[in-house]
Amino acid sequence: MASDLETRIRHVTAVLGPTNTGKTHLAIERMLGHDSGMIGLPLRLLAREVYDKIVARVGADKVALITGEEKIKPERARYWVCTVEAMPRDVDVDFLAIDEIQLAADLDRGHVFTDRLLHARGRSETLLLGAQTMRQAIADLIPGANFISRPRLSQLSYSGQKKLTRLPQRSAIVAFSAAEVYSIAELVRRQRGGAAVVLGALSPRTRNAQVALYQSGDVDYLVATDAIGMGLNLDVDHVAFSATRKFDGQTHRNLTPAELSQIAGRAGRHMNDGTFGVTGTADPFDSDTIERLETHNFDGVRMLQWRNRDLDFRTLEGLKHSLRATPGLTRLTRARAADDVIALETVSADREISRLAIAPAAVVKLWEVCQIPDYRKISGQSHAELVASIYTYLMGSEERIPEDWFSKQVALADRTDGDIDTLANRIAHIRTWTFVSNRSTWLKDPEHWQGKTREIEDRLSDALHEQLTQRFVDLRTSALMKGMRDKDELTAEIAADGAIHVENHFVGRLQGFRFQLDPEAAEGVNGKAMRNAAAQVLGRELGMRARRVAAAQADALQLARHGRILWRGEEIAQIEAADDALKPRITLLVDEHFSAPDREKVQARLESWLSQTIAEKLKPLVDIGNADDISGLARGIAFRLRENFGVLRREDVSDEVKTLDQNARAQLRKYGVRFGAFNIYFPVLLKPAAAELILALWALKNASAHGLAIETLPEPPRAGLTSFNPDPAVPEPFYRAFGYHVCGPRAVRFDMLERLADHIRPLLAWRSSEETMPPKGATGDGGFTVTPEMMSLLGCSPDELAGVLKALGFRLERRPVKAQPQAAAEASTTAAPAEAATAEGSEAPSDAAAVEAVAPASEAETPSPVPTEAVDEASVQEGAPASSDADASEAATSTTAEAGDAVTAGSVAAASAEASAEEEKFEEVWRPRRHQRNDRREQGRQRRPDNRRGRGAPQAAASTAAGGEASAAAAAAPAGAEGGAGRGEAGERQQRRDGGRDNRRGGQQRNAGGKREHGGGGRDQQRDGGNRGNAQQNRRGGDRNRRDDRNKDDRRKPAVHTAAAPRRGGAIDPDSPFAALGALREELAKRGKETST
Structure with a gap:
């Protein structure tokens, strides 16, 4: 040994x-x-x-x-x-x-x-x-x-502290937590186009993909943890520490100089020198640390971590005891409990696990399972539960992990959706099952699951790489930066829609004559480089566009409402206000790439086009400004019209207009000026094209004065609207510039407002007569009622029309509705007898009620036949002058009065009761507001005793004295109307309604006692009284323009003369006008049947 x-x-x-x-x-x-x-x-x-x-x-x-x-x-x-x-x-x-x-x-x-x-x-x-x-x-x-x-092949030096945005290219930025790495990478993306990310939690495939992204030059920055300190061969020129403290699993501590050197040593590979420094919130290194890092002089390692390798597997307790053994050699120290030891301690506390781990083989199996790495890093208890589950399965009867359970665990991680953290967690889970599948005896088919888990891990790694790239890399900017580094010139091209691509990446768009850099591309320090790359194609394209605009037809150019001139829908110039409102200045919208010759050509074409456009669309304004045949006050009106873009309020120039003679008015009408009731304007300028142009020119000079911004003008009404509801926030001059007059709740186009005035004027002027039917809406007393035609003109509701009329100066009057005759023929024929019968019936509430009550009673009587000659004679004499035979007039008046007496008392009482039972109806009558004071004065004059108001006042007084007719007279008193009948005519008409017919042609007249008196000089009386009334009418401002109507009112209908005494007992006198009426009615009925046959 x-x-x-x-x-x-x-x-x-x-x-x-x-x-x-x-x-x-x-x-x-x-x-x-x-x-x-x-x-x-x-x-x-x-x-x-x-x-x-x-x-x-x-x-x-x-x-x-x-x-x-x-x-x-x-x-x-x-x-x-x-x-x-x-x-x-x-x-x-x-x-x-x-x-x-x-x-x-x-x-x-x-x-x-x-x-x-x-x-x-x-x-x-x-x-x-x-x-x-x-x-x-x-x-x-x-x-x-x-x-x-082995000496270092290159030099490593300290470069100090730098901002993140000022770090050199090919730099690695070191942080010590995932949150810091992500934050720095986001900043680098915004400022420098992007960064690759390297974390210890990334799978090898993801980490390799990120490193390849950096190595290929797609990005120039790498943000990583201290994982780059080992094993990664990178082309890094500078290492920047964003922090110098880390959490080592137990506590936060400062990195040692040796650890800093391990990371800083990534800078400078092979023969290339490298630098290191700090960035962000990291404090600069002290001189001693700098020297150590540059000279690689560090304190030696004192103690090495050691754990006993001779383990006792005879019992579970013996295993744990052997793991607690201490080293017997110097420089070795027992390592702290690692994940496998912690898992063993935790699962051994479980009685079921302790019961299973009795034999030495079972203890060995448990120790093998405890060595599964804790990639998930959820908690020690969670990892221990996983170890216990796997060990229980392995100690089962099959001594394998069940396929269905393992399949479910793998399937939980088999998803590629989610954010970066979610994908990283799934990768940690699948790495656990990959480790398990690589144990040949733990699964029935380990090769299958090794391939399955590796496939899932690869998909998750690729998805994580894509997420990291999308979040932290701007591919467009990185490609441009790479191209600028590798090539002398970048490839740029422009599309038909103006989009500019550099190195196949969109960088901006050419709009008109200006290059608009993409907002995302403009961020950071690379915007200038992108502009320079795009400039390669801008000069050529701008010259081509300038030539096209210089040769463009008029329809290719357009003036927008906010004052911008458009070519093919793109802004190329804007107009600005000048001293002459019809001659604005033109400013081109170009940038520095537009050449001076091109600028001159485009400027000349646009000025010519704008002048021609204004001359065509606003021809009346241009012509009237250059007219030599307008002089005097008319020239002043013409000047003001031109300064106000073709419209003036009539009330603003009322004094000047009054002084204009017919020759001066003709001079202005020659150029299309219309003198309306409310405005003086050019009707031709109300067309949509002219109105849009006027609005644009008006905005140049007046928008700011009325609180409007020319870039954000309100939307005008669409073409063709006669009226609309204006926006209260929009000033009235804005609508006037577009051709609309604001009248209360509606803005009405000038011409429609004048048509409304033309419609109302004859209704105010019309006065009731016995021969003509009233126009629709006329009241005959200087007022009018609203008609559907008026609402149709303006396209509005009755309530809105009421608001328009009030804004125009009319006042509203509600009065009871008067009954109308049943037919036009009956009205013209029976006017005289009906009025006479009304004069007799003092209990009738009004003229209308009396006529309504008497007419049915008269029609109930069967008239005697009248010879056809008499009827024809009456028809012929209907239009005879007022100088007819006095005897005929006297007889007709007498007979009419007697016919009223023929009505039975019961019939009159029943008709009166029926009229009272009917619910009283009201009508709305509009009158000019400015005549309200005159109405009160006229009422006062009618009450004066000197009878200087013509025939109307004294006759009304007489009617009031004779049987209670005052209320009817007051209700029928006219209020006057603009351009309508005068006071004399109104009084005369009042006399005729309230019993004045008794005085015609020497007819009967009631005296103070209510009895009839026969005047001897009927013709002279009628002539004298009529002339006096007419004379006073002319003196007091009556309507001279309606003399023909007044003369028609003075004509009298033919009368039937009889000397017979009044017939009693309900029989109809053959000589009575009612008999003639019956005969005429029968004759008309016969003619109608013959015609139909």
């Missing part, structure tokens, strides 16, 4: 030195120089890397890979690549090497490296690879060992 030990000691060589000294490469070369060999590496990732290198040189059939989660064992394997924990003890090889031997001092894994240091040997040669800090420890534990020092 002693000689064998001496032989093994003599063949041990320790190759020590800092990182980047080629120690691993030396071990591979020496191993391949032997017939067989084995190398133990600290990481599964590094083991896979070395395995691939050896396979490439000697072939896969001669190389085996043994790790806790992966086993590749050819039948004739000569070289074994393993993790230190998985190195088989039963394989005897010529060469054996252990890398990173300084990990023997690690608190968690140190005892494994110490065991290999003391007991693992090759037959011909053993190499121990590690740091210089292990020299004395190895010398003490292995006397006679050979030492080879």
Whole structure:
């Protein structure tokens, strides 16, 4: 034994030195120089890397890979690549090497490296690879060992503290928690395009993919934990520490200089020098630490972690006791309880497990199960429960893990959705089942489950790599940065829609004549590089676009409402306000890539187009501004129209308009000006194209004054609307500029408002007569009612129309509805007898009620036949002048009065009761508000005793005295109307309704006692009274324009004269007008039947 030990000691060589000294490469070369060999590496990732290198040189059939989660064992394997924990003890090889031997001092894994240091040997040669800090420890534990020092191939120097955004390219940023790694990687992505991420929790496949992302140059930054300190060969030029404290599983502590050197040594590979420093919140290194790191001068390792390898498997307690053994050599200390020892202590407390672990084989099995790594890191108890479950199955009757249970556990991890943390947790779970499947005696079909778990792990690793790349790498920026580094010029191209791609990545868009860099691409320091790359195609494209605009037709250009000129829907210029509102300035929207000659060509074309567009669409404004045939006050109106874009409130220029003579008005009408009731405007400018242009020009000069921003103007009404509900937040001048007059709840287009005024004007002017039917909506007393035509004009509801009328200055009056005659023919024929009968009936509530009550009673009587000649004569004489025979007039008046007496008292009482029983109805009459004061004055004048109001006032007074007709007269009193009948005509009409017919042509007139008196000079009385009334009407402002209507009102209908005494007993007098009416009605009925036949 002693000689064998001496032989093994003599063949041990320790190759020590800092990182980047080629120690691993030396071990591979020496191993391949032997017939067989084995190398133990600290990481599964590094083991896979070395395995691939050896396979490439000697072939896969001669190389085996043994790790806790992966086993590749050819039948004739000569070289074994393993993790230190998985190195088989039963394989005897010529060469054996252990890398990173300084990990023997690690608190968690140190005892494994110490065991290999003391007991693992090759037959011909053993190499121990590690740091210089292990020299004395190895010398003490292995006397006679050979030492080879490997100097660093490049220099390592300290560069101080830098901001994260100012770190040089090809830098590795070190943090000590996953949260810090993610935070730094996010910042680097925003500022520098992205970073690769390396964590200890990543699977080897994910870690390799991230490292490849960095090595390929897609990203220039690597954010990692201290996992990069071992086994990763990276092209890192600078290592930046964002922290110098870490949690070692027990407490937070500062990293030792040796640990810092292990990480900083990643900077500078081969012959390239490297630098290290601090960033973020890390404090700068002190001078002593800097010197140690630069000279690689560190204190040696004092104690190595050790655990007894000669375990007692006879009993469970014996096993636990042997694990508590202490070392008998110097420089060794008993390691703290590792995960497998903690799991053993926990499960052995379970009586069921203790009952199963009685035989030595059962104890060995339990210890094997306890060595399952705790990849999940949930809790010690959770890991112990997993160990207990697996051990229970293995100790069952089948001595295998049930396939269905194992399948369920594997299926829980077989999902690729979720975020980074979720995928990392699933990878940890599947690594556990991969480790279990690699135990050949634990499953019925271990090969199947090895492939299954490896497949799942690969899918999860790929998904995790994609998630990391999406979150922490801007592929576009990284590709551009890589291209800038590898090429002198980047490849750039522009699409038909203006999109610019550099190296097949979208970087921005050419809009009009300006390049808009993509907002995401503009962030960080790479925006300038992207602009420079895009500039390669911008100059050529902008020149081509300038030539197209210079030759563009008028329809290819468009002026938007917010003052921007568009070409093919893209903004190329904007207009700005000038002294002349119709001649705005043009400013091109270009950037520095647009050349001066192109600028001049485009500017000239746009100015020509804009001038032509305004001259065509706003021709009336342009023409009236240049007119030489307008002079005097008309020229002032024309100037104000041009300054106000073609519209003026009439009330604002009322004084000037009043002074315009017909010649001046004709001068303005020649250019299309319309003098409306409310506005003076150009109707042709209400067309949509002209209105849009006017609104854009108005906004240039007036938007800010009314609290509007030209970039965010309100939406105008759509074309074709006659009226709409305006927005209260929008100022009224905005709607006026577009051709709408705001009237209360509606904004009405100018021309529609004038049409409404034209519709209302004749209704106000119309006065009731005996020969004409009233227009629809006319009241005959200077008012009107709302008609459907008015609502149709404005396209609004009755309530909205009421608001419009109030805003225009009309007032609303509600009054009882008067009954209308049943037919037009009856109304014209029976007007005189009906009114006479009304005068007789003093109990009637009003004229209308009286007519309504008398008419049925009159129609109930059977009239005597009237000769056809008499009817024809009456028809011919209907239009005769007022100078008819006085006797005929007297007879007609007398007969009419007597006809009223013929109505029985019972019939009058019944009709009166029926009219009172009917529910009283009201109608809404609109009147001009400005005549309200005149109405009150006229009522006062009617009450004056001097009778200077013409015939109307005295006759009304007489009617009031004669049998209570005052209320009817007051209800029928006119209020006057704009352009309607004057006071004289109204009084005359009132006289006729309230008994004035008694005075016609010398007819009967009631005296103070209510008796009838026969005047001797009827014709002269009618002529004199009528002339006086007309004279006063003309003097007091009556409607001179309606003299023809007034003359028609003065005409009298033919009268039938009779000397017979009034007939009593209900019989109808043959000479009565009612008899003539009956005959005429029969004649009309016969003619109607003949016509229909």
